[in-house]
Amino acid sequence: MAEVAVNRRGFLSASAAAAAGGVLGGSATAEPEMAPASAPGQLPVALDVNGRRHQLVVDSRRTLLDLLREDLGLTGAKKGCDHGQCGACTVLVNGRRVLSCLTLAVAVTGEVSTIEGLAAVDGELHPMQAAFVAEDAFQCGYCTPGQILSAIACVSERHANSTAEIREYMSGNICRCAAYPHIVTAIARAKAQMEA
Amino acid sequence: MRPFAYVRADSADRAIAASTPGARFLAGGTTLLDLMKLDVMRPERVVDINGLSDRYGQIEANDEGVFLGALVRMAEAAQHPRILADYPVIAQSLRFAASPQLRNMATLGGNVLQRTRCSYFRNSGVGSCNKREPGSGCAAIDGVNRKHAVLGVSPHCIATYAGDLAQALIALSAVVAISGPDGDRRIAFDQLHRLPGDRPELETTLAPAELITGFWVPAGAWTRRSLYLKVRDREAYEFALSSAAVALDVADGAVREARIGLGGVATIPWRARAAEEALKGQPMTAANADAAAGTAFAEAQTRFDNAYKPELGRRTLVRALLAAAALEV
Numbered sequence: 001m002a003e004v005a006v007n008r009r010g011f012l013s014a015s016a017a018a019a020a021g022g023v024l025g026g027s028a029t030a031e032p033e034m035a036p037a038s039a040p041g042q043l044p045v046a047l048d049v050n051g052r053r054h055q056l057v058v059d060s061r062r063t064l065l066d067l068l069r070e071d072l073g074l075t076g077a078k079k080g081c082d083h084g085q086c087g088a089c090t091v092l093v094n095g096r097r098v099l100s101c102l103t104l105a106v107a108v109t110g111e112v113s114t115i116e117g118l119a120a121v122d123g124e125l126h127p128m129q130a131a132f133v134a135e136d137a138f139q140c141g142y143c144t145p146g147q148i149l150s151a152i153a154c155v156s157e158r159h160a161n162s163t164a165e166i167r168e169y170m171s172g173n174i175c176r177c178a179a180y181p182h183i184v185t186a187i188a189r190a191k192a193q194m195e196a
Numbered sequence: 197m198r199p200f201a202y203v204r205a206d207s208a209d210r211a212i213a214a215s216t217p218g219a220r221f222l223a224g225g226t227t228l229l230d231l232m233k234l235d236v237m238r239p240e241r242v243v244d245i246n247g248l249s250d251r252y253g254q255i256e257a258n259d260e261g262v263f264l265g266a267l268v269r270m271a272e273a274a275q276h277p278r279i280l281a282d283y284p285v286i287a288q289s290l291r292f293a294a295s296p297q298l299r300n301m302a303t304l305g306g307n308v309l310q311r312t313r314c315s316y317f318r319n320s321g322v323g324s325c326n327k328r329e330p331g332s333g334c335a336a337i338d339g340v341n342r343k344h345a346v347l348g349v350s351p352h353c354i355a356t357y358a359g360d361l362a363q364a365l366i367a368l369s370a371v372v373a374i375s376g377p378d379g380d381r382r383i384a385f386d387q388l389h390r391l392p393g394d395r396p397e398l399e400t401t402l403a404p405a406e407l408i409t410g411f412w413v414p415a416g417a418w419t420r421r422s423l424y425l426k427v428r429d430r431e432a433y434e435f436a437l438s439s440a441a442v443a444l445d446v447a448d449g450a451v452r453e454a455r456i457g458l459g460g461v462a463t464i465p466w467r468a469r470a471a472e473e474a475l476k477g478q479p480m481t482a483a484n485a486d487a488a489a490g491t492a493f494a495e496a497q498t499r500f501d502n503a504y505k506p507e508l509g510r511r512t513l514v515r516a517l518l519a520a521a522a523l524e525v
Contacts, residue, residue: 041199060202060242063229083230085298096300102229105303106202107222107244150297159296171432172295 051116065100076115087173090146097153115145131190139177208243224302235488266305285422314355342501347462353396353432362465363457376406438462440516
């Protein structure tokens, strides 16, 4: 779980991972059926996230979501249910929306896009982000990164042609605050800009 | 999640060779990862077969039928032009299943092998389950069983088969292509799943290390006049309470051939052959559809919470039959 790339965030996450590794090693004795830390469960992984390559060594159990959040410090993708039911962890892999909580990090091939990579370098928001702000398409905001990534894919898949179609093709993203009407409006607004 | 060894395979032969006892194949992972987190599935080794997508991730259609590679993603098959036009029941069964994210991830091979959503199976802390712990009993039979099966049940298991695509494939008499340690073989789709009987933990006839590589769906006069009707608690992103995959060959006002798969009501993908026979040669009137649908549920066995299912299933099938007969093809 140590990141090889040299930067401040990587250094911090590598330190945190090393500390966590010590704790996990200790717990192995408490659960005898657990394989020792030297089991063939530590694997190298090379991931392209938001245009930047990361090389890490991760446990085979590491999900893409946990890797993003805990190893790379990209906490935009959220852990809601952790079982593929709520959509809060939605990211794009090669432009397709997937659930990072049900994706093994070692199995990822291709470019990962998260909410952190959407805005332009000058800070200008992606049209979908801007539309969510303009339409007030959230309350607590916890599901919003997943909603926005899913919404971008909804438009690029050409499944945003009517309110009914947007609702159907956004059904994998649950909003506990029930901001759905504004989410639908935001997607329709962003669609016009994305396709312009 | 328990530790496991991760192996990436780049050919079917290597995947099969790597599939040692206690191993599981990983494709979309949407069932496997979910159930590993719940500690219901505990593979010692995970064999990643996504590297086989070039070979087994294709859809090939011709006048004889369509071959669906096992690693085709649900979303790809659901929007394939030939499937939309010529096998609408397949496209609809996929589109009405899961969420867009899950459909981007999940493969067709994994989809037909998905495990039941029975709460007692999924929740290792509550109640007994003969699928999860063979011989431990079935908490669902006298428990909360509103969503449980009424067809193909046994005193040891009433867990509903949760998938949708399988109903379309069984109705269309699909063939399953399988590779294994002893070579390749093909079986009829209705030979893939096993009734729970007294061994509910044995869900398929696949031998250890065998891998589904694809599905052959033969074209027929009924494949275009086909649809999937799914009745559920909410309109999107939900499993079926009852569903019907229907394909009809209708000529001169009479049914020449009817193909029917039922979902949400049975322990395995369910072919309603008696109902198909009852319709043969008959005009598709409401009365005939109703009589045929009645035969499909003649042997239903209900429990406390799911007593509504035979009637819901019957009405689902009637509506599907009448809608299919009315299609412009």
